[in-house]
């Protein structure tokens with residue numbers, strides 16, 4: 142449902158994402174985990190058509206992103222790391238703009254907005270976005286994406302800026318959407334988030350996918366059933382010879 146083949150991005154000579162291959166299935170929450178600068182945001186930008194890959198291809202819902210960009214964009218939702226929003230619009234005006242842009246059923250969408258705003262404690266739609274904090278912008282984007290009920294949702298570090306309760310609500314909502322068949326791809330640099338929220342986890346370091354699997358599979362890779370993902374993550378992303386050993390076995 143999301144397929145990346147040899148996805149690569151070079152900024153000049155710098156290889157930010159290096160021949161990445163991954164596949165995310167229907168109804169799955171896929172966690173893309175890695176330290177800062179690993180290439181997560183660059184990857185999500187290529188997967189969502191924001192950034193052109195240097196090499197490789199992306200397929201979403203069975204369509205090639207190069208030839209079906211508009212149709213794909215209509216059916217996916219993206220929650221970026223740094224939402225770029227129009228500062229002069231109010232939250233309400235922004236949601237109405239999205240309803241028009243995607244030609245949504247106004248009645249349906251409005252009903253969902255009310256429910257979502259209640260869940261995320263959004264009571265500031267009358268304010269101008271320029272006055273929003275990062276967390277408020279994050280919540281507005283979440284509402285604008287979820288009201289559309291997209292078939293695939295990409296989220297880049299979605300819990301950064303959210304308070305604990307909103308983060309919990311986000312987690313429950315994503316689980317519910319996944320159980321209804323939505324495909325969810327999220328990045329995080331926080332291990333516990335990947336561990337708690339995701340069905341399958343890919344670990345990226347220095348642009349390369351260095352491990353992938355369910356928590357159980359990753360534990361097996363760590364050769365210790367009691368190992369936490371943190372142990373494995375540190376083993377895999379640390380500098381040193383033992384890393385080479387692990388990578389050889391993957």
Ligand SMILES: Nc1ncnc2c1ncn2[C@@H]1O[C@H](COP(=O)(O)OP(=O)(O)O)[C@@H](O)[C@H]1O
Pocket residue numbers: 152155157175176177178179180181182183184
């Ligand atoms: N537009 C750009 N030009 C040059 N280098 C970039 C650009 N965007 C990202 N990078 C570099 O690519 C690497 C991966 O960045 P990014 O994908 O944002 O990492 P992450 O989201 O995992 O923290 C970093 O070293 C970053 O400095």
Ligand SMILES: [Mg+2]
Pocket residue numbers: 181182183222297298
């Ligand atoms: Mg990032």
